[in-house]
Amino acid sequence: MRRKFGALILVVFAVFLLQNHAPVSMAQTPAQYDAEGLYTYAEQAVFYVRAFREDDTVKDVGSGFLIQPDGTAITAYHVVEGAARLGCVRNDGVEAVCRVLVFDEVADTAVLKLPSPGKDNPYPYLSLRTGPVKHGEKVFAIGYPLKETKIITEGIVNAPGVAINGRKRILMSATLVNGMSGGPLIDQDGYAAGLLSGSLRTMNGIHLAVDAETVKRVVSRTGM
Numbered sequence: 001m002r003r004k005f006g007a008l009i010l011v012v013f014a015v016f017l018l019q020n021h022a023p024v025s026m027a028q029t030p031a032q033y034d035a036e037g038l039y040t041y042a043e044q045a046v047f048y049v050r051a052f053r054e055d056d057t058v059k060d061v062g063s064g065f066l067i068q069p070d071g072t073a074i075t076a077y078h079v080v081e082g083a084a085r086l087g088c089v090r091n092d093g094v095e096a097v098c099r100v101l102v103f104d105e106v107a108d109t110a111v112l113k114l115p116s117p118g119k120d121n122p123y124p125y126l127s128l129r130t131g132p133v134k135h136g137e138k139v140f141a142i143g144y145p146l147k148e149t150k151i152i153t154e155g156i157v158n159a160p161g162v163a164i165n166g167r168k169r170i171l172m173s174a175t176l177v178n179g180m181s182g183g184p185l186i187d188q189d190g191y192a193a194g195l196l197s198g199s200l201r202t203m204n205g206i207h208l209a210v211d212a213e214t215v216k217r218v219v220s221r222t223g224m
Contacts (some may be wrong), residue, residue, distance in 0.1 A: 032188040038140050039152045041190050044124035046183055047090045048144040049075050049098075051083035059083055063143035063150075063183035064112060065192065067219070069122030071114035074215060075182030076197055077103045080110050088114055089147065102221045106167055107210055108197045109218040126184055128219075129191035129212040133157045138188055139172055141196055141207075143180025151180075158206055170194050170209040185209040 033041060042065075051060040062079030066072070073088070080086055080100060088098040096115050103110040117123050133139065137157045144150050155174030162171050172185065176199055185194035194209035 033190055035140060035152055035154050038186060038188070038190065039142065042126060042142055042184065042186055043150060044091050045126045046142050046144075046150060047073070047088050048147050048150075048179075049079055049182060050087040050089065050095075050147075051080050052085040052087065054084045056085070061144070061147070061179055062181045063179065063196070064088060065142075065182075065184045066114070066123045066125035067128055067192065069117070069125055071117055071123055072101075072219075072222070073098070073112040073114060073125075074195060074219070075110050075112060076195060077105055077108045077110040078198075079182050080112075081105075086112070088112070091150075093148070102218065104218045104221075107214050107218050108167070109195055109210055109215050111219050111222055126186065126190070126192040128216055129187060129193040132211065132213070133160045133170060133187065133193050135160060139174055139193060140186045140188075141172075141174040141176060141180060141183060141209075142186065143176070143183030143196055145177045145179040155207075161211065164200070164208065168211065168214060169197060170211050171200070171203075171206050172209060173205060174207065175205075176207040 045066045049062045049064045053059045064073050064075035086098050087095045089095045098112045098114045101111040101113050141153045153175040155172050158171040183196045184192040187193045194211050197208040197210050199207045
């Protein structure tokens, strides 16, 4: 009788675990985006960058994205290098003067500051990912090949960390074209997994991004 009672308790306990464990596991699994959903989620945080010379002519163009609601943003250093003035054109077409807080040439990362949005109107932003990307992981690239044309491309991580001329980079197959440098490489969970940096001439269809942890180290120099 005691054995039967003990077995019954074990069965009831097992059913309880199954009923209560499944919802917890589902709740811990983040929602993942397809390209359409991700673009809608991220587009407000990505902007067009124009770098001007002293004579006010355009020196270079690229992309950038906000990483904090206060206007802190990042772009590729090679886009803003040597610029006398920077203009950041947001998704609504309004251009604002932005400034460089800190940069790292090796990491091809520049931290920007856009004008304060005001306490009641924070900027939409993308959070930087914690942890490395993985071989074969699906990723998306967003940037501006044209001033009023933002595009999204899709690919996979070909290699999460490779030394290219002594500089650590993510290799990925999401297509990059001129003007997309400085935009975000985004994972399926909506995190910025990297900063778009360029392409490899020696590997057709393989492109480069700076990983999020490297970007974070540059951002940390601002005291944030």
